Amino acid sequence: RLMAALVPEVGPLRGLTVGRLTALNSGIVRAFIPGTERQQVLEKLRMWAAEIGELRIGDDEHDPTVSVTLAGIDTGPIVDAAKTVDNDGERRRRVKELLVELLAVKGADSFDPTIEVLWRGTLRTVSVVFGNVRDPVELPDESLRAGTDAKLVIDYPWDRDGYTPNDDRARVDDFRHERAPEWTAVWLPNFLTEASANLLGRLVRLDYVLTGDTFERLAGHLTPSERPLARAQLANEQSAVRERVMAVVRQAYGVEQPQSGAVDDQLDPADQFQTLDPALSLRPPVGTSMRAYAEGIVDQFYSYRFPHHPEFTERVTTADLRHTLAQVQLALAQPNGRLENVESVMRRVLTRVAGPLDLGTMYSAHFVADVQRWIDLIERRRAEAGTTTLIVGQVRAWLEGADIPTERRGLTSEVADLVILSVAAATDRTLLEAGRPVTVPDIGRLRNDWELRAQELPALDVWEEAVRRSTDMGVVLASRLRTATAVVDLTDRIHRDIVGDRAAAVRELPAALRPIAELVGVADDCLRWRTAGAAVALIDELTRRPEHAVAALAATEIPTNASALGTSIAQARDLAQELQSVNQPLLEQAMALGGAHETAARSLRERLAEALAADELTIALVPRLRDAERAATDLLGQAAAAPISPVPPTGSTGIALAPPAPPVDPGLSLDERRRIARDHVGRQLEDIRARLRADARLDLRWELIEFEADGDA
Secondary structure, three states: HEEEEEEOOOOHHHOHHHHHHHOOOEEEEOOOOOOHHHHHHHHHHHHHHOOOOEEEEEEOOOOEEEEEEEOOOOOOHHHHHHHOOOOOHHHHHHHHHHHHHHOOEEEOOOOEEEEEEOOEEEEEEEEEEOOOOOOOOOOOHHOOOOOOOOOEEEEEOOOOOOOHHHHHHHHHHHHHHOOOOOOOOEEEOOOOOOHHHHHHHHHHHHHHHOOOOOHHHHHHOOOOHHHHHHHHHHHHHHHHHHHHHHHHHHHHOOOOOOOOEEEOOOHHHHHOEOOOOOOOOOOOOOOOOOHHHHHHHHHHHHHHOOOOOOOOOOOOHHHHHHHHHHHHHHOOOOHHHEEEEOOHHHHHHHHOOOOOOOEEEEOOOOOEEHHHHHHHHHHHHHHHHHHOEEEEEHHHHHHHHHOOOOHOOOHHHHHHHHHHHHHHHHOOOOEOOOEEEEEOOOOOOOOOOOEEEEOOOOOOOHHHHHHHHHHOOOOOOOOOOOHHHHHHHHHHHHHHHHHOOHHHHHHHHHHHHHHHHHHOOOOOOEEEEEHHHHHHHHHHHHOOOHHHHHHHHHHHOOOOOOHHHHHHHHHHHHHHHHHHHOOOOHHHHHHHHHHHHHHHHHHHHHHHHHHHHHOOOOHHHHHHHHHHHHHHHHHHHHHHHHHOOOOOEEEEOOOEOOOOOOOOOOOOOOOHHHHHHHHHHHHHHHHHHHHOOOOOOOOOOOOOOOOOOOOOO
């Protein structure tokens, strides 16, 4: 490799990789197992790179490149200057950081770091504790005890004062013998050799040197042109040392076979994985990484604690559980629980979820729901408990089987919700919260204090009619299936969405309609009146039997259709208010006009009558009433503003009108002139009265003229 650095233009030495380097040294490199020569060369190179910063190894995991940088810069003094930071605390911190990375620990800097592991299709959380197991001061008994989640305690691969891994093992044995069993696993590493410990110390120093502006401060003796080269050389060494330390850590924790001089293997693999439950012995996990080993420990731990958990083969999401519930409910509504022609997407979900959970069987194209096993379990445990009331929290405990170790299942809350809701659908039960029905219970939201209560289902024809009518009335149903939950949901929606706070207005509407109907001459058997009466009948029945809303809606006699009934109820408040505020005298005067305004008055009456006779769905009455008031105002205004035309020779009845009074001699006295005028008016009125027909109409106009004392009129 040094030759390649000296003569980089030579083809065979250009871009040298570990594989080519091994081939160039064929016959020199000998491996105990034939075919592993390249791996052996790579391990050697990595070990040298941890000590020689000029040696660089590429990132390719299979066949990395190998190169040597001839910088001629001594970086030793820089690293030596950082020896003050190389202490037990910093080494612990660095190893913990490596373990956090290798194990994918979450919240490493919090008070409760955890790892998440997928076990039998469900995500499980395991608490993680780093500390010296031997030392009861650093790790008291309380730190070893598990809570609701399993706990994994991980020791460090060294100790002080001559203690060994066997002392850690002794602490575990003492706890198992003297304390109650705990859901805790302990991962004990073998200790690092002095050489590996020094390698860890060098990594601590390199990390410090290359953090922030530390390098510039410690490399003050180098020229500005040397510093970039020196920094690159140290960064290369840091990477190599880090890889070497990580390899040593994997060996210490039993993931890789310990190499001579790297780990002091005092513990056998079987002794490195312990539990604080005497009844459980962990087997050394199988895998090629720290993370795989952690998952292997958790699998054994959970399998022991929950032997009857469903064998989900893939991760089960909340969406999967909801889809499964919908399909199970749909199947339970079919004869014999058989759902034909299941969608291809749902087939895979049911195969993965419903099958392992014993909710039914997915065949090639049809699904058969069967939750009898869970029904029998709940009924058996209820009989044993001597209770008649089913509470969600109690049912969860029965499903869990926590009080019977051989039946423990460890169902997540969401999976348990799926089972509970499936049983509720199969047994016609609904959920109650503080005595009130839960209309749309959802997976993941069931509360432990809710009650499961039997729900009487309406007849199928009644249910279908109620669903049809409610849909026509604008109700959006959660489900059309005739299940206990769907019945409760529709009952709630009838009271909330159809009626709401409109009951009083619905009852007032028929009386509010009567005055305006009489004004325009509309009979009380018109569609609007009859629909308003049907709405009152429905409201009264819902008030009398609120829990039978589905049957009440289905049995209500509707004059036209459900849409018209729903519209009448929905608009009852606005319509009743408008009818109370309408100016009926104004309308009455306008509709009584004759003469030139008779046609407009008749049109006004006819439009109002048309709207009053029709359903609200057909003609909205509020806009028609407002239009009528505006038209009436305009019509009366036109009539008031019309000029007085000269009196024609004959009226419309053919009666000749009298001419104006003859002139009066101004020489007569005032009283005489007044008498003559009265006599003239009297004769005219007598003449008109004599000639009026019985069906004629008198259009009379007059002008009063006062006679002054001086003779002027």
